[in-house]
Amino acid sequence: LSKFKGIIVAMNSCYDRNGRVDEGAVGELVAFLAKRGVKGVYVGGSTGEGMLQSVEERKRVLEAVMAAKPLDFTVIAHVGAITTRDSVELAEHAESVGADALSAIPPFYYRISEHGVEEHWASMMRASGLPFIIYHIPATTGFSLSKPLLQKMLAYPQTIGVKITTPSTYELQQFKALGGPDFLLFNGPDEQLLAGLSLGADAGIGGTYGMMPELFVAIYEAFRQGRMEEARTYQTWANDIIAELLDMPVYGAIKEIVKMRGVDCGQPRLPLEPVPADRLPAVRKLYEKMMS
Ligand code: HMN
Numbered sequence: 001l002s003k004f005k006g007i008i009v010a011m012n013s014c015y016d017r018n019g020r021v022d023e024g025a026v027g028e029l030v031a032f033l034a035k036r037g038v039k040g041v042y043v044g045g046s047t048g049e050g051m052l053q054s055v056e057e058r059k060r061v062l063e064a065v066m067a068a069k070p071l072d073f074t075v076i077a078h079v080g081a082i083t084t085r086d087s088v089e090l091a092e093h094a095e096s097v098g099a100d101a102l103s104a105i106p107p108f109y110y111r112i113s114e115h116g117v118e119e120h121w122a123s124m125m126r127a128s129g130l131p132f133i134i135y136h137i138p139a140t141t142g143f144s145l146s147k148p149l150l151q152k153m154l155a156y157p158q159t160i161g162v163k164i165t166t167p168s169t170y171e172l173q174q175f176k177a178l179g180g181p182d183f184l185l186f187n188g189p190d191e192q193l194l195a196g197l198s199l200g201a202d203a204g205i206g207g208t209y210g211m212m213p214e215l216f217v218a219i220y221e222a223f224r225q226g227r228m229e230e231a232r233t234y235q236t237w238a239n240d241i242i243a244e245l246l247d248m249p250v251y252g253a254i255k256e257i258v259k260m261r262g263v264d265c266g267q268p269r270l271p272l273e274p275v276p277a278d279r280l281p282a283v284r285k286l287y288e289k290m291m292s
Contacts (some may be wrong), residue, residue: 007203008204041074042078051081126161190216191238198223255267
């Protein structure tokens with residue numbers, strides 16, 4: 001499981017001027033991140049806009065990642081979709097191209113019972129032999145992973161962990177306790193990485209990592225080596241930047257900063273908002289602060 005322990009970037013998807021998937025830029029982004037010491041990438045999640053893409057597009061983004069990645073670089077394919085059928089197709093595809101693991105949100109929009117969600121996730125596991133990481137993000141899906149459901153999911157040997165994006169580190173700690181030492185907890189909120197690690201998270205998956213990978217690798221390393229004061233200093237820097245970022249259309253702003261760092265991934269897909277022109281100078285300032 002060591003290949004999952006570290007900083008894993010919830011990477012952007014890249015589009016060209018016409019909004020089509022830009023495989024070349026996806027490859028450049030992977031190369032940019034790999035050079036900065038991150039452990040791997042999470043493809044097609046919230047930051048990756050997977051839910052705004054067709055099944056074909058999602059496959060193409062993942063294929064571009066697989067083609068560009070270095071050998072020992074971990075790739076988690078987010079295959080969550082509103083229909084089980086799409087998720088199953090994506091899970092089969094992820095295995096066929098060599099991804100290291102699957103991850104999925106619960107189905108959204110409809111109110112599905114816990115049993116229905118379990119079946120949805122189990123279908124993806126049955127469709128591939130890959131390890132599976134539950135993506136718990138109740139604020140956006142409307143479905144909250146309960147301890148009894150997690151307990152049921154633990155009975156599937158492919159379930160290796162949970163990515164938890166909630167403000168509650170208590171919940172993270174409780175899930176870790178339930179899963180045991182070999183069950184992986186991935187911290188979701190980037191502004192709480194250090195708090196999550198302190199309460200048992202094994203790794204972090206985050207969207208802002210992509211624009212400041214060095215800082216998050218530094219937080220992770222300092223924590224691992226017991227240099228807590230230093231880790232706290234880095235997390236505070238990161239949070240000063242995230243606080244400003246959250247005042248902007250966040251996914252659009254992340255893409256602008258990634259572009260300033262050299263990789264043009266285009267605009268986020270609507271309805272995700274781009275940064276309006278009159279706010280671009282503020283993004284530039286934030287970038288400069290980040291790089292100083
Ligand atoms: C993903 O799937 O893109 C991310 O891993 C999810 C991640 O937890 C992000 N949350 C959302 O986008 C809702 C965070 O990176 C978040 O963007 C960051 O903490 C700023 O609040």
